[in-house]
Amino acid sequence: MADTALTSLLAEDSIRLDCTAVDRFDAVRQCGAALVAAGAVDESYVDAMIQRENTVSTFVGEGVAIPHGTLAGKESVKRDALVVLRFPEGVDWEGNAVSVCVGIAAAGGGHIALLSQLAEILLDPAKAEQLRTATSAEQVYSLLTPSDDDDD
Amino acid sequence: MTTVDGSSIKKLIVACDAGMGSSVMLAGQLKKQLKKSGVVVEHSPVAHIPQDADLVVTQAGLADRAQGVVPDVPVVPFQLFLGDPKVAKIVKAIQDGTTVEV
Numbered sequence: 165m166a167d168t169a170l171t172s173l174l175a176e177d178s179i180r181l182d183c184t185a186v187d188r189f190d191a192v193r194q195c196g197a198a199l200v201a202a203g204a205v206d207e208s209y210v211d212a213m214i215q216r217e218n219t220v221s222t223f224v225g226e227g228v229a230i231p232h233g234t235l236a237g238k239e240s241v242k243r244d245a246l247v248v249l250r251f252p253e254g255v256d257w258e259g260n261a262v263s264v265c266v267g268i269a270a271a272g273g274g275h276i277a278l279l280s281q282l283a284e285i286l287l288d289p290a291k292a293e294q295l296r297t298a299t300s301a302e303q304v305y306s307l308l309t310p311s312d313d314d315d316d
Numbered sequence: 317m318t319t320v321d322g323s324s325i326k327k328l329i330v331a332c333d334a335g336m337g338s339s340v341m342l343a344g345q346l347k348k349q350l351k352k353s354g355v356v357v358e359h360s361p362v363a364h365i366p367q368d369a370d371l372v373v374t375q376a377g378l379a380d381r382a383q384g385v386v387p388d389v390p391v392v393p394f395q396l397f398l399g400d401p402k403v404a405k406i407v408k409a410i411q412d413g414t415t416v417e418v
Contacts, residue, residue: 219377220332220377225398235333275340287398
């Protein structure tokens with residue numbers, strides 16, 4: 165089961181596994197809308213996310229992008245939160261196919277452990293595949309729960 | 317090309333625009349890899365890179381801005397968030413205390 169630290173950062177309502185988007189900006193806007201719905205950001209943050217995507221892509225490999233705002237956009241962040249949107253049909257991300265977007269709103273550092281865990285997933289092709297093909301929130305939580313072997 | 321002397325690096329900064337996404341992810345990885353080397357790894361918005369950094373790694377598109385913030389600190393641009401060959405070379409140089417061209 166997901167622990168409370170994880171669910172307060174990534175609410176079950178914020179895991180949407182059957183999305184479609186016409187292009188990457190549409191996908192980013194949907195991530196932004198999900199962050200607004202989660203009460204994490206003001207509407208203006210969505211524009212900051214688009215601006216950031218225009219400047220530097222947030223594609224991070226393994227079919228995953230991590231849309232987030234700019235430094236200026238941080239003022240629109242009310243609390244640290246993440247959303248996970250899956251696009252089973254894929255979204256063209258400047259020539260890369262993206263099937264999972266992890267939208268980020270962060271004013272503090274509450275999300276650092278979770279992003280480190282995401283990095284672990286992306287470095288493990290089998291786990292990345294599991295994330296790209298996840299069909300339940302439970303699977304997403306299970307993948308993103310930090311492992312205990314950090315001190316090896 | 318930038319020459320990096322792994323033995324002189326005590327503070328490595330991973331910079332991105334907002335310091336909330338990509339840099340956080342890479343910094344987490346580097347922290348783990350460099351834990352035994354005693355190197356401080358921090359993530360930072362490009363605009364706020366600390367002046368006492370020994371080395372900055374950042375996305376290629378942000379390298380010029382980063383260099384403008386810390387003119388005297390080597391800035392190494394990377395293309396891939398995870399598994400970038402340049403970043404891997406730097407990690408190895410720090411671990412082994414050797415000098416590399418990246």
